[in-house]
Amino acid sequence: MNKGNIQYILLILIGVSLWSCKAKNDFPGLEYAPNMYHSVPYEGLSQVTDENAGKWLSNREDGLGEYYNSNPNNPFKMNMREPVPNTVSRTEDGFLPYRIPKDSFALAGRILTNPLDSTAAIVSEGKKLFQIYCVHCHGETGHGDGPVGKVFLGVPPYNVGRVKDLPEGHIFHVITKGYGRMMAHGSQVSPEERWKIVRYVQVLQNQN
Numbered sequence: 001m002n003k004g005n006i007q008y009i010l011l012i013l014i015g016v017s018l019w020s021c022k023a024k025n026d027f028p029g030l031e032y033a034p035n036m037y038h039s040v041p042y043e044g045l046s047q048v049t050d051e052n053a054g055k056w057l058s059n060r061e062d063g064l065g066e067y068y069n070s071n072p073n074n075p076f077k078m079n080m081r082e083p084v085p086n087t088v089s090r091t092e093d094g095f096l097p098y099r100i101p102k103d104s105f106a107l108a109g110r111i112l113t114n115p116l117d118s119t120a121a122i123v124s125e126g127k128k129l130f131q132i133y134c135v136h137c138h139g140e141t142g143h144g145d146g147p148v149g150k151v152f153l154g155v156p157p158y159n160v161g162r163v164k165d166l167p168e169g170h171i172f173h174v175i176t177k178g179y180g181r182m183m184a185h186g187s188q189v190s191p192e193e194r195w196k197i198v199r200y201v202q203v204l205q206n207q208n
């Protein structure tokens with residue numbers, strides 16, 4: 001192949017690649033596996049109302065564009081319905097979303113009550129969780145003498161002074177948001193698990 005041929009081939013290649021970038025009407029250029037980008041089922045959080053979107057590609061029976069994605073049975077053809085009026089959102093495990101600000105310990109102590117009973121089963125589950133998440137600082141008996149607590153320092157015993165009388169809502173809030181030098185554990189333990197831990201902390205508060 002001589003030098004002249006290579007130049008022609010290069011020119012053609014450049015031409016073809018430039019041509020492939022051209023957008024014409026609603027033709028976006030070739031897409032590999034377009035269904036990966038344009039949802040066939042109703043897409044909850046997006047809505048394509050343009051009936052001609054992707055028309056060039058469409059073989060839909062209703063004659064609409066392939067990318068049209070709106071639910072004609074809903075108001076405004078929305079794909080997702082709004083919740084019925086007065087709906088109160090809950091977390092997956094049925095708890096109300098937690099909106100008490102970090103520094104509002106007294107408020108938490110006043111308004112939060114443990115939805116779980118103090119049965120032996122709950123307390124023992126709380127103990128198991130305590131041994132996973134708290135024991136290294138707070139110690140087996142809650143005296144603040146866990147192996148990490150001894151180094152971290154300042155971990156209060158549960159059964160003395162102010163901490164002995166902390167209400168359950170306050171303890172729940174401490175686990176959820178943290179307190180002073182103690183970090184928040186809300187992202188690690190679910191609300192239900194937190195309430196179980198509270199039951200066990202209360203056992204430790206009440207020891208002599």
Ligand code: HEC
Nearest residue numbers: 133134137154155156163171174175179180181182185197
């Ligand atoms: C990394 C160590 C550490 C871990 C883990 C830890 N804590 Fe603490 N906790 C502390 C420290 C330190 C304090 C004292 C904070 C302060 O007064 O600044 C404290 C304080 C507390 C208090 C008393 C709050 C108050 O109002 O005085 C409670 C209740 C408590 N922790 C419960 C728990 C529970 C339950 C867990 C497990 C889910 C846990 N902590 C995990 C270090 C820890």
